[in-house]
Amino acid sequence: MKKGPVPFFISVIYYRVQEINLVRVIYFTDKAADLASQITEYTDLVDGRNGGVEDALREAFEKKIDLAFIGAAGIAVRLIAPYIRDKTSDPAVICMDEAGRFVISLLSGHLGGANDLAKRVAVQIGATPVITTATDVGHTFAVDIFAKKNGLGILNPSAIKTVSSKVLKGELIPVKSADQTLIYQEECRDFLRPVKEDERPVINVVDGGWLLSLLDIAGIDPYMPLPDRYTREDLLLNCGVSDRCLYLYRQDLAVGVGCRKGTPIDEIFPFLKDVLKNKGLAMARIGSVSSIDVKKDETGILGLCGVLKVPYHTYTAGELKAVKGNFSPSQFVEEQVGVDNVCERAAALTAGVTGEKIVGKMKTERVTISIYRRGSI
Numbered sequence: 001m002k003k004g005p006v007p008f009f010i011s012v013i014y015y016r017v018q019e020i021n022l023v024r025v026i027y028f029t030d031k032a033a034d035l036a037s038q039i040t041e042y043t044d045l046v047d048g049r050n051g052g053v054e055d056a057l058r059e060a061f062e063k064k065i066d067l068a069f070i071g072a073a074g075i076a077v078r079l080i081a082p083y084i085r086d087k088t089s090d091p092a093v094i095c096m097d098e099a100g101r102f103v104i105s106l107l108s109g110h111l112g113g114a115n116d117l118a119k120r121v122a123v124q125i126g127a128t129p130v131i132t133t134a135t136d137v138g139h140t141f142a143v144d145i146f147a148k149k150n151g152l153g154i155l156n157p158s159a160i161k162t163v164s165s166k167v168l169k170g171e172l173i174p175v176k177s178a179d180q181t182l183i184y185q186e187e188c189r190d191f192l193r194p195v196k197e198d199e200r201p202v203i204n205v206v207d208g209g210w211l212l213s214l215l216d217i218a219g220i221d222p223y224m225p226l227p228d229r230y231t232r233e234d235l236l237l238n239c240g241v242s243d244r245c246l247y248l249y250r251q252d253l254a255v256g257v258g259c260r261k262g263t264p265i266d267e268i269f270p271f272l273k274d275v276l277k278n279k280g281l282a283m284a285r286i287g288s289v290s291s292i293d294v295k296k297d298e299t300g301i302l303g304l305c306g307v308l309k310v311p312y313h314t315y316t317a318g319e320l321k322a323v324k325g326n327f328s329p330s331q332f333v334e335e336q337v338g339v340d341n342v343c344e345r346a347a348a349l350t351a352g353v354t355g356e357k358i359v360g361k362m363k364t365e366r367v368t369i370s371i372y373r374r375g376s377i
Contacts, residue, residue, distance in 0.1 A: 023066045023117070026053060026079075032070035032098040039068070040124045041117075057083055060091055064309075066117055069095040073104060080107065086229050087111055087144070088157050089309075094118045096127060104130040110144040111154075141167050141191035143203065143246060150182060151374065152205065152248040153284055155214075155226075156233050159246035163202060167191055177205035203246050211249045212282045214241070222282040223273050225307060251287035251310075254355065256347030257301050258291060258333070258368040265303035271367050272304070279359055279371070286310055287374065290346035292320060292337055313350050320345040328361040343370040351375065 023041045027033055028048040036045055044065070046056045060067050061083040069076035076095040084090055084107065092114035093107035103125070105118040115131050122129035133142070143163045147154055154160070166173055174195040175183050182205060183192045195201040206214070215222040218235040226232055237243060259268060276283055289305050290313040291298070305312040317338035325348050329340035339345065344361050347370045354375020362369050 023068050023121075024056060024060050025068045025070065026056065027070040027098075028075075029071070029098060035070055035096070035098055035100050035125060038100070038125045039121055041121065053079065061085070063306075064089065064091045064112075066092040066113070067094070068117075068121065069093070069106075070098050071095070072097075073106065076106060086157065087160075088154060088229055092117050094121060096121070096125070100125045100127050102130050103127045105132070109133045110142055111148060141173075141188065143167075143173075146188065147248055151251050151287055153251045155206075155211075155247040155249060156236055156241065156243065157229055158233055159243055162244055163246050166202060173202045174199055175203045175205065176201035177203075178207060179205070200242075201245055203248065205248045205250075208250070208252075208282060208285060209280075211284065212280060214239075214247075215282060215284075222284070223277045224283055225309070226284050249282075249284065251285055252374045253281065253285045253287060253358070254347045254350040254372045254374055255286055255289045256291065256343035256345070256350070256370040256372070257289055257295075257304070258342035258346075259295070259298065259300060260366040261298070263298075263300045263366045265300045265307070267364070268300045268304050268367050269307060271362075271364055272369055275359060275362050275369050275371070281358070281371065283308070288313055288350050290314065290350045292317060292339065292342045292346065294337055295342075313346070315346060315349055319349065323349050325357070343368040344372075346370075347372040 022044060023039065024044045024046060025036045025039060026046045026048055027036050033047065036043070046053060057079060059065065073095045076093070080093055087108055088111060090108045090112055092112040094103055094114055094117055095106050096103045103118045103122040105114040107114060109115040109131065110133065115133065118129045118131065143160055144154065163173060172193045173191060175192050176195040177183060180194060183194055212222050218239045220227060220232060220235055241247065255272065257268065273283070286308055288310050289301065289308065291301055293314040293316050295301055296314045302312060320339045320342065323345045327341040327344040333342060334340040341361065348355060348357070351372035351374045355372045356375070358373050359371035
């Protein structure tokens with residue numbers, strides 16, 4: 001594959017790549033190649049005339065790498081068709097004509113970010129963005145964007161259509177949430193309202209305890225990653241969860257990890273699972289993994305992020321040392337990396353100043369883990 005203006009480490013480490021919007025650009029003509037060079041995102045350029053398109057697409061869908069096609073929309077649709085699964089896991093896919101007149105959001109407009117990507121690329125090449133999602137066309141409320149903005153996971157995505165249908169009809173959506181500030185955000189006031197007494201909510205933002213219990217009742221191991229969308233929705237329906245209500249949950253846990261060099265995921269993941277189980281924390285609530293920058297290429301931690309499908313944040317020793325709080329120090333760790341504690345400090349820094357320590361440093365011979373809960377978003 002031909003590489004665009006992207007640092008080497010960015011092109012090979014996916015879970016940090018996603019934080020800076022790597023876009024895999026696929027083209028098939030000289031004119032399209034010229035247009036690709038005008039895209040100022042971090043790009044991975046794939047010349048379709050040289051082959052390798054199927055491998056590039058397979059990897060993009062496996063690792064959720066954004067895709068941009070330059071050419072006919074029909075060609076893009078046929079190429080991606082075998083790989084499309086669902087809106088919660090598919091990458092953003094956009095398409096533009098080789099004259100650079102239009103940029104179309106094709107797939108994963110909201111959760112995948114294709115609508116925003118199409119708008120950004122359109123600005124970069126002087127084109128018109130084409131957005132067709134109904135809530136965007138009507139300049140109205142999109143619940144999947146609401147969830148993404150507020151760090152909320154979606155338990156039963158099929159119910160999104162129920163919410164969107166009511167919004168497009170001009171109905172106020174009754175929301176059950178312990179955090180009323182979610183409802184009264186400025187952009188939500190015209191679309192959401194608190195649920196009334198004895199009224200069934202259309203959106204239910206559940207707490208960690210409820211999520212844990214529901215998954216357990218449905219036969220879903222709460223201390224493992226959630227099963228695919230359709231499997232879990234079937235299990236939830238079987239245990240009585242209404243498909244007319246959208247269930248959201250907070251992905252509010254920041255996990256800090258430290259490890260000896262070369263520690264495999266086979267050691268890190270089971271330990272994390274044990275920590276979560278011991279503390280009664282659902283794995284689905286994890287929103288990020290973090291560590292020190294000398295571990296930026298640590299295969300075991302990167303593999304963990306891949307399993308959890310969350311971003312990987314790394315910080316310098318100086319950034320970690322500057323974090324305020326009570327942390328369990330280690331002289332050995334300080335001698336090795338320049339800071340006395342990695343896992344707690346990294347989790348605390350990711351969780352922010354309003355974050356709360358949920359799990360202090362837990363350790364095995366080769367791994368340390370700490371968990372903080374993020375404060376208000």
